[in-house]
Amino acid sequence: MSAPLLQVEGLAKSYAGVQAVRGVDFTLEAGGILALIGPNGAGKSTCFNMLNGQIRPDAGRVRLEGQDITGLAPRRVWRLGVGRTFQIAATFASMTVRENVQVALLSHHRRFGLGFAGRAYRAEADALLDLVGLGEAAERACGELAYGDVKRLELSIALANAPKLLLMDEPTAGMAPRERVALMRLTAEVARQRRIGVLFTEHDMDVVFEHADRIMVLNRGALIAEGSPDAVRHDPQVRAVYLGDGLVYDARHREGVPA
């Protein structure tokens, strides 16, 4: 049997004596959609930053398809196929939508030395924009896009690197409810098609319960639950520390009625 896409063992990190993450273990298979949820300050961002090399863990191992990538620099982790999107989208506002994707493709193909002629990887860029539904907006300045479209552009930029694993930190933050669900539906479709593993953090339970096939719950740096959306939704400990009474997300997710 081949190694899982992502295997994390005993991941730990302390800051000034405070244990931010204490011994986190999990695996993620190619094509799987895994949500990491938990209270504000539970250690979700620290976990993310250790997976893509922005923070060096105190202990533990991160393996990508069996290869140990623990402590590698972020750009090396990115080269190995780990993409990331951010809470606040990171795009070039003055470039066109297409140029943003072209720059990502130039970087992916390591062609920065050739300069940016505007024609490079144009067809490939347009294919990615079509995939996320931005084909019509290719010529527009990125700064003019509505926020939901910027988030879709960010997804196409991440896909330009042909990632094996995509880390998404609160991908739908600041979006309108319908845009949120649409963005994650698109992400899940592309991920399943292309066998990309997706790990995402999110506070919108409508998004999480609708699109994650597995959910992990982090509290005070430790995993307190892991399983199907249905199992996690009914876990009394998860309700006590995180979900509350379920008044602020869709009732059908609260009751566990299929959509």
Place this chain on the structure above:
Amino acid sequence: MTLSVSGLNAHYGPAHILFDVGFEVGEGEVVAFLGRNGAGKSTTFRSLVGLVPRREGRILFRGTDIAAKPTHEIARAGLGYVPEDRRIFTDLTVEENLAVGLQPPRPGAPTWTPERLYALFPNLAEMRRRPGGRMSGGEQQMLTIARTLMGNPSLVLLDEPSEGLAPKIVEQMADAILAMKREGLSVLLSEQNLHFARLISDRAYIIETGRIRFGGTMAELAAQPEIRDAYLAV
């Protein structure tokens, strides 16, 4: 009427952002300002407190037109503002952050003390000596609201108070806002989470591309799904 706004226009440089915006907040009322990202919610709030350089219109706050007043005078008049990005003092403790917000009691507005605020936000009571920079996003959001209440405002503007917060914290926020209302405080909040807005609001306005598209009770909004569909993308 605590706040009565009419003919409000706002500009950022050459861009015209708000078009003849008008709305009201009654005494002790919780009013939701709903709309998508970029619809004009934050610009409206920033216009009310004088943070948008070019604005025209009438902003009657407790009977006085504040449209031409500078921000600090608007704050002193009892209009509290909690911006989206929170902005606590990260090097100061919870107690110290609260002390910074202290203003004399104001006639016609509830009077707050640190102890009363700790009762309103029990999470803060457990971390009085903690520096703001070592608090989670939810705790920081509560601290910003508590610090604003230390100024004893008669109206607070909360810009997306539930954004990025854990569901359980959002529920606590809803309880706190309802408690503020019971004290007689008026609240105007911008939101995209309709579940949350429904829990606490008496009335709602919908803003889209800088124009008010709907104003009514939460029941009226619930009865008009086509409006929610067109402007809120829910």
